[in-house]
Amino acid sequence: GIQVEQSPPDLILQEGANSTLRCNFSDSVNNLQWFHQNPWGQLINLFYIPSGTKQNGRLSATTVATERYSLLYISSSQTTDSGVYFCAVGSSGYSTLTFGKGTMLLVSP
Amino acid sequence: DTAVSQTPKYLVTQMGNDKSIKCEQNLGHDTMYWYKQDSKKFLKIMFSYNNKELIINETVPNRFSPKSPDKAHLNLHINSLELGDSAVYFCASSRAAEAFFGQGTRLTVV
Numbered sequence: 341g342i343q344v345e346q347s348p349p350d351l352i353l354q355e356g357a358n359s360t361l362r363c364n365f366s367d368s369v370n371n372l373q374w375f376h377q378n379p380w381g382q383l384i385n386l387f388y389i390p391s392g393t394k395q396n397g398r399l400s401a402t403t404v405a406t407e408r409y410s411l412l413y414i415s416s417s418q419t420t421d422s423g424v425y426f427c428a429v430g431s432s433g434y435s436t437l438t439f440g441k442g443t444m445l446l447v448s449p
Numbered sequence: 450d451t452a453v454s455q456t457p458k459y460l461v462t463q464m465g466n467d468k469s470i471k472c473e474q475n476l477g478h479d480t481m482y483w484y485k486q487d488s489k490k491f492l493k494i495m496f497s498y499n500n501k502e503l504i505i506n507e508t509v510p511n512r513f514s515p516k517s518p519d520k521a522h523l524n525l526h527i528n529s530l531e532l533g534d535s536a537v538y539f540c541a542s543s544r545a546a547e548a549f550f551g552q553g554t555r556l557t558v559v
Binding site for chain 1 (some may be wrong): 482490494550
């Protein structure tokens with residue numbers, strides 16, 4: 341099956357810093373999503389982005405499908421950005437998601 | 450209004466018991482899923498239902514039985530619970546593309 345690799349596995353930032361999270365995948369996809377799992381365990385949809393670039397406030401994402409990677413940018417990080425960021429891809433008609441192992445982000449004040 | 454809701458949020462039970470987790474979505478989606486998140490936070494698909502029909506059943510023990518009474522509901526019944534079943538179980542739904550997840554059910558088997 342499709343492989344999803346995320347980097348870095350862990351990231352510690354000072355409040356106000358910027359960061360880039362990467363997701364590589366091993367095959368063509370028809371679905372790519374970024375999620376934030378907050379400290380309470382909720383999986384929050386950040387982006388549905390099988391290709392192209394999207395922005396939502398301080399967050400933006402870019403997927404280059406032909407090169408099989410996606411990037412999540414977090415600017416001016418805040419302590420509430422802490423948690424685990426997951427990249428998940430789908431390559432079948434019913435779009436079950438294969439998740440990466442996540443990037444654990446800690447933003448300190 | 451919550452889009453995908455699961456009950457209960459927490460479940461603590463003894464080994465050998467049978468338990469159910471309920472899931473409902475009000476998004477009008479055709480496809481619903483169960484995912485399992487282990488202690489290392491790795492998320493993996495368990496089941497997928499489309500229009501009440503089982504589409505995908507990953508290598509999950511047959512003690513786990515999903516049931517979909519209608520398109521808006523997908524319940525998970527677990528028989529003879531084992532210590533290794535302790536995990537967070539997430540329900541999700543989608544309409545062929547973007548998936549939305551419930552808040553998760555933390556199952557602890559003691």
